[in-house]
Amino acid sequence: MNHRSETMTVVSPRNLKLFVTGDAPRSKRARANLAEALERIGLDPDAVPEIDLSADPVQTLTFGIFATPALLRTSEAGDTEVLYGDLSERRALERFLALG
Amino acid sequence: MTEAAEGLAKRATGIRGLDQMTRGGLPAAGGTLILGRPASGKTVLAMQILAQAIARGEGAIFVSFEESRRQVLRDAASFSWWHHLHDEQRFELIDARPAPGSRVSGEFDLEGLLAAIGFCVERTGAHWLVFDGIDQLLRRQQDALMAADQIHGLSNWCEERDLSLILTGKLSEHSLAPTHLEGIEFLLPSVFILSTTLVSNQLSRRFRIAKYRGSAHTTDEVAMLLDDDGVHFPYAIRPTAAAGPAPNERISTGIRRLDEVLEGGFYRGSTSLISGQPGTAKTTLSGSVAAAAAARGERTLFISFDEQQATVVRNLASVGISLGEPIASGLIQFHAREAWNGLIEAHYHALQQLIDGFEPDCLIIDPISALLKADGADSAQVAIERVLSTTRARGITTLLTSLGTQIDPTSEATLSHASTLADTWLVLGYNVRGGERNRSLSVVKSRGSAHSDQVRELILARQGIDLAEVYEYGTEVLMGTARMQKESEEAINRRLKRLEDNQRQRALKQRIEQTEAEAERLRLELQAHEEERSAREQSARRHEREVMSRRTPSAKGGDDDQHRTPEQPPPKGAA
Structure with a gap:
């Protein structure tokens, strides 16, 4: 794990946003999967802001996130990428967190 | 909203032929799937239904999974009803295209989108919801059954809120099932199939109601036309029968x-x-x-x-x-x-x-x-x-x-x-x-x-x-x-006939005149003859009296009868 963090460039948690819908099963799984992955690379899961679209639906329109759960990554230049799903595919999530 | 006899509540689309074929419109609560190949008119049909609804004062939401907001409005601008889609009070257009370069990790759902739509429904008072090209999103779902399940959930969500849901989807090349969303045609109460064929190099669009659960409907495939006013179903509208007797005028x-x-x-x-x-x-x-x-x-x-x-x-x-x-x-x-x-x-x-x-x-x-x-x-x-x-x-x-x-x-x-x-x-x-x-x-x-x-x-x-x-x-x-020539001959004949008639008339008149003159002459001759005869008779009577008077000498005071002529009456009391 530490080896990974030493050799890969990973995203900063402050550049991530997790979009969920309350405690829906997929949202709960996404939360857990993301936390696990971040911990694996030595990042603090609590540093990732979470947006509950069921509580604040306007954010859906603001961010253009129409499938949930979704993990939004914003680059320093302002470009965004989205990973949809409950983040259960570990390799896809790790690639996303490792900037591609 | 209309309540059909069989109990299924419907919402009129405002498209005359479609409302006739569906006997009143689309389900007032629940989903309708419009399937068709590219250029068959799926999106236009859905957009027009919304535009007509907005024109009637109803709210509507259009969620596009294929085109941007600008593209959708640009496409609609070629139709006469486009301006209704600019009514911000009653219409919401959501650009729900998946983010470029987005990827998938595991299962996802539409809960976030539904939360946003719920917000928009409250804002616009919408009764209509269109999901255009949702296969673009759900095709990313790794499990096809999961995608179908989400459509089912979406339909139920709309049913609970009395929303008429329209989903457009692409038709498979060799079947009547939607691409990427196999099975959803069984989940929704009504399915319309749009098809296209080339007839002598001209595009011919066709429309058919593949199913409409709980409602009588037209099952025939009919022509669907697209012009500046949008979609038309000319053969779906049946002329009303003539009323009353045929005029004698x-x-x-x-x-x-x-x-x-x-x-x-x-x-x-x-x-x-x-x-x-x-x-x-x-x-x-x-x-x-x-x-x-x-x-x-x-x-x-x-x-x-x-x-x-x-x-x-x-x-x-x-x-x-x-x-x-x-x-x-x-x-x-x-x-x-x-x-x-x-x-x-x-x-x-x-x-x-x-x-x-x-x-x-x-x-x-x-x-x-x-x-x-x-x-x-x-x-x-x-x-x-x-x-x-x-x-x-x-x-x-x-x-x-x-x-x-x-x-x-x-x-x-x-x-x-x-x-x-x-x-x-x-x-x-x-x-x-x-x-x-x-x-x-x-x-x-x-x-x-x-x-x-x-x-x-x-x-x-x-x-x-x-x-x-x-x-x-x-x-x-x-x-x-x-x-x-015949006319001319007949005209000459008519003229000759007229001349003949005139001549004959004149001859007859002449004969009448001659005859009348002869009659007058004969009348005069007769009169002369009678006068002569009368004179002759008088003369004869006179002569007779003279003879009688000569035969009888004067007899003064004698018998009166002896002196009476035959014409003289006998004296009174002599009979």
């Missing part, structure tokens, strides 16, 4: 002798067919009927498949028929169409639109046989029958012309059936005799009239159109010069 054809042959003209509201070869004056007769209608103050819709308005007006003016003025005053509306430039269903739809818009008393289609040249998945005969159903139902007096062949000018009967449908059928032709070609007219049939079967000569002159008197010569009817 006759209306003039504008040709006095033809009116006489038809016992007063065409019946109002009837259908007439004029057939004949090219140049036999079909258009001219049509023009006469239109001008006569205008003279009565009636409105005529003149559809020309052969010629432009200016040409027709000019040509008719040369035979004394003026259409320019009634066209200018609006009593005649002239429309030129090209049969090749459109499918049968497009022509039919255009005719219906013109009839609806102008509400004519009289309809002329010159020639209806041109429709046979138009391509289409549906037959021209069906289109013609439908037009005539409409005109009959509305009491529109209809005149069709049809191009016949030289071999058999009545052959169009087998082509268009128009002659079967027509109440009156006039056949125009040429009579070639003695180096001349003369136009002829005959009445093949005229329902409700005792008409002559004789072929008559149709005369076109600067003063107008006329039918010549029938001049029979053996088994033939004389026309042209032969007729004129």
